[in-house]
Amino acid sequence: MSEIASTANGTGKTRVVNFRGGGFAPKSMRWVGPIVFVVLIGLMELGTRTGFISNLTLPRPSDVFGTFVHLWDTGLLWQHMVPSVSRLLVGAALGASTGIAVGVMIGLFSLVRAGLVPLVAAIFPIPKIALLPLFVIWFGIDEASKYALIAFGTFTPTVVATYGAVDNVDRSLIRMGQSFSLSWRSIVLKIVLPGAMPGILSGLRVSLAIAIILLVAAEMLGAEYGIGAYILEAGSLYDLERLFAGVVILSVMGVGVSALIGLIEAKILGWRT
Amino acid sequence: MDLHLDRISHFYGETEVMRDISFDIPAGKIICIIGPSGCGKSTLLRLIGGLERPSEGQVIQIGDPPADSINPLTYIFQDFALLPWRSVEGNISLVLEDHGITGNRADAIITDVLTRTKLTDFRKALPKQLSGGMKQRVAISRALAVNPAVMLMDEPLSALDSQTRELLMDDLISLWTRQNFTAVYVTHNLNEAVRLGHSIVVLSRRPGRIQEIVDIDKPLPERGMGDKDLEEVQRHLWDLMKEEALAADKELINV
Numbered sequence: 001m002s003e004i005a006s007t008a009n010g011t012g013k014t015r016v017v018n019f020r021g022g023g024f025a026p027k028s029m030r031w032v033g034p035i036v037f038v039v040l041i042g043l044m045e046l047g048t049r050t051g052f053i054s055n056l057t058l059p060r061p062s063d064v065f066g067t068f069v070h071l072w073d074t075g076l077l078w079q080h081m082v083p084s085v086s087r088l089l090v091g092a093a094l095g096a097s098t099g100i101a102v103g104v105m106i107g108l109f110s111l112v113r114a115g116l117v118p119l120v121a122a123i124f125p126i127p128k129i130a131l132l133p134l135f136v137i138w139f140g141i142d143e144a145s146k147y148a149l150i151a152f153g154t155f156t157p158t159v160v161a162t163y164g165a166v167d168n169v170d171r172s173l174i175r176m177g178q179s180f181s182l183s184w185r186s187i188v189l190k191i192v193l194p195g196a197m198p199g200i201l202s203g204l205r206v207s208l209a210i211a212i213i214l215l216v217a218a219e220m221l222g223a224e225y226g227i228g229a230y231i232l233e234a235g236s237l238y239d240l241e242r243l244f245a246g247v248v249i250l251s252v253m254g255v256g257v258s259a260l261i262g263l264i265e266a267k268i269l270g271w272r273t
Numbered sequence: 274m275d276l277h278l279d280r281i282s283h284f285y286g287e288t289e290v291m292r293d294i295s296f297d298i299p300a301g302k303i304i305c306i307i308g309p310s311g312c313g314k315s316t317l318l319r320l321i322g323g324l325e326r327p328s329e330g331q332v333i334q335i336g337d338p339p340a341d342s343i344n345p346l347t348y349i350f351q352d353f354a355l356l357p358w359r360s361v362e363g364n365i366s367l368v369l370e371d372h373g374i375t376g377n378r379a380d381a382i383i384t385d386v387l388t389r390t391k392l393t394d395f396r397k398a399l400p401k402q403l404s405g406g407m408k409q410r411v412a413i414s415r416a417l418a419v420n421p422a423v424m425l426m427d428e429p430l431s432a433l434d435s436q437t438r439e440l441l442m443d444d445l446i447s448l449w450t451r452q453n454f455t456a457v458y459v460t461h462n463l464n465e466a467v468r469l470g471h472s473i474v475v476l477s478r479r480p481g482r483i484q485e486i487v488d489i490d491k492p493l494p495e496r497g498m499g500d501k502d503l504e505e506v507q508r509h510l511w512d513l514m515k516e517e518a519l520a521a522d523k524e525l526i527n528v
Contacts, residue, residue, distance in 0.1 A: 172354050175354070176348070179346075181371070186370070186371050190356070271358040
């Protein structure tokens, strides 16, 4: 007791306890993302203008923008966008909905799990682009093969995310449902599916990004119009401005899809802590 | 409706979790089950309510549950088990919907149980907005909504701090006084057992056997926090359990 008192009285050296608890807590910083874009694009513009970066290595961002404006003015943008977006919508909707259905079945039935999990593991790593000729034979050179390719590519990651999400639903909630004699149907519809929703939506983020990647691949199949077709044509001509304009459109589509899912999450997952 | 446990034994694989357990659960009484950790008291509760099947023996229902009982054997869980995406009201209507009770009838039941658990103001709140004590009140009102013949309570107050526990204990006692419900109350807290139990079943460590059944005659509303006679009982319970708890603590877990 006396010792403590004497240090408090100032006989010992005093100092403030070091703080060491910071970090590891992600904060929301909305403005950083756009700044990174602006700085990068600014550097590219500056580099190409000063000649530090030659025009062969990188197109000048302002030229890419010019190409984009040209696309807009001539109406070519919509001519390419409309078929692409509709392919993306149809293909991704097909793939994601069957993926969610199969994933939920795997999550609910042991037999389906035992039968399909190895199969999904086997088809997941196949580059779907490699199967392009097969799709042409099965579905023809028209839209159907493009839908099929995108759907197939979206399907596998959705399945994996969905059954993982179903597995992660709190078992104590399911037991609660059983203890109140809820029907099997109600337990699935009112407990399992809403509980799996966060996992399914975050899986969709990945699957839809893959769908955009496959859009370009699908449009290698004799498509006259479409963002993918536009990029491929520009690529084969080494027309970097048009190539980049196309790539930027894909990126914007990706950001758009991600923002859409973010909106859905905010809307229906408000219950999360 | 009474329940009777008839020589129940239970195994998980090779491990014997309980042996030869028989006792009665008479209507209108609260039976507490206490025992050292791992003695199978929560398992026993799951067996009583039919969430698990006993390896040997059976749980027998004597008489019919009241006609208006929607879900005769109803649980209250330690972790509340509320659906986080449904409001207080929605969590209660969940268990009514499946039994065909919707609209005005459901509304009346929800209003009634929320009044009884003093939750009327929280009707539209989501579980994440509620404290632990409030969540357990919601779970209790959900259980009351189906008008159970027997309430099966699995350490309902163990996840709560001691002040909240005291408050909820008072609430449970006043609920019981208003309308004598039947309950099996599993706990590791001896104080809860002597405050709420009409009789207390003391289990030994694994494999759980009945060591003693202690009856307390003092009426629930008259029991208070520091009652001498209750403390006497509590000391007796602790004497019964101490050795067992010590031994159970030292056991290797290989389930």
